[in-house]
Amino acid sequence: MRIKENQARFVADRIAREMLNSGVVKFKEGMDPLVTIAEEHLLDDIKWEKDIDVEADGLMEDYQDEIEFQRVDRRQLFWMIKRKICDEDGFNLDKDERYSSISHDILNEYLKKNLVTYNVSDTRVKNIIVKAIFDFGKFQDQVDSKVREKIASYKRDIKKGTEEYEILTEKFYEEEMNRLGM
Numbered sequence: 017m018r019i020k021e022n023q024a025r026f027v028a029d030r031i032a033r034e035m036l037n038s039g040v041v042k043f044k045e046g047m048d049p050l051v052t053i054a055e056e057h058l059l060d061d062i063k064w065e066k067d068i069d070v071e072a073d074g075l076m077e078d079y080q081d082e083i084e085f086q087r088v089d090r091r092q093l094f095w096m097i098k099r100k101i102c103d104e105d106g107f108n109l110d111k112d113e114r115y116s117s118i119s120h121d122i123l124n125e126y127l128k129k130n131l132v133t134y135n136v137s138d139t140r141v142k143n144i145i146v147k148a149i150f151d152f153g154k155f156q157d158q159v160d161s162k163v164r165e166k167i168a169s170y171k172r173d174i175k176k177g178t179e180e181y182e183i184l185t186e187k188f189y190e191e192e193m194n195r196l197g198m
Contacts, residue, residue, distance in 0.1 A: 019152075021062055022186050026193050027152045028054035031122070034148040041134045041141060049131055054145075057122050061114070064107055072097040119145035155193075163188040 019027055032050040035041040043050065075097050076083065076090070083090065099109065108114045119142040126132045134141055166188045167174055167181065174181050 018065075019058060019062060019149075021059065022189060023152075023156070024055050024058040024062065025051070027058055027149055028052070030152050031145050031148040034144050034151075035132070035141070038144050040136045041132050041144070044131055044133065049129070050126060053125050053129070053131075054122050057118055057125070061118055064105075068098060068101050068105065068107060071101055115146050115149045116142065119143075119149070159189060159192045162192050 028051045029047075031054045032043075032047045035050070036043065036047065072094055076094060083093065101107075102109050108117060122145055123138060123142050132141075163185055167184050174184065
């Protein structure tokens with residue numbers, strides 16, 4: 017699962033709800049500051065990956081003639097370049113490690129700002145955060161399917177990648193997430 021910018025708030029909200037429902041974490045100032053912090057960390061991660069994608073695309077563009085001449089699989093080459101950039105920048109593409117790192121950063125900021133208390137190990141609380149992120153992915157697949165169905169039900173053909181498609185996707189995505197209570 018790759019979290020998109022418009023999904024970060026939903027994931028952050030889910031993290032706070034899961035922590036609250038766990039019964040092991042107490043909030044000192046309510047959910048809002050926790051949601052905001054989690055969203056900021058998620059958005060930072062999303063931006064970092066986008067920046068890496070742009071850099072990889074730029075490198076591919078620089079060598080466009082050679083790529084065409086060699087008949088290289090563009091998708092495979094992109095991933096090879098992206099992995100190399102990620103290794104150099106310290107960005108982790110492995111979801112388990114990536115979400116573990118994000119959860120660590122989120123929890124550290126919660127503690128630094130004195131927003132939560134708990135009487136269990138840090139690892140247990142981090143696991144609640146990681147689980148919330150992964151559980152979101154399960155719902156995301158359902159929501160994405162519903163959104164595509166809604167757009168496909170339009171009488172006129174709305175092409176994927178167009179501005180109209182993106183606007184409708186975001187609108188229906190938010191509606192569907194709200195309908196699911198997220």
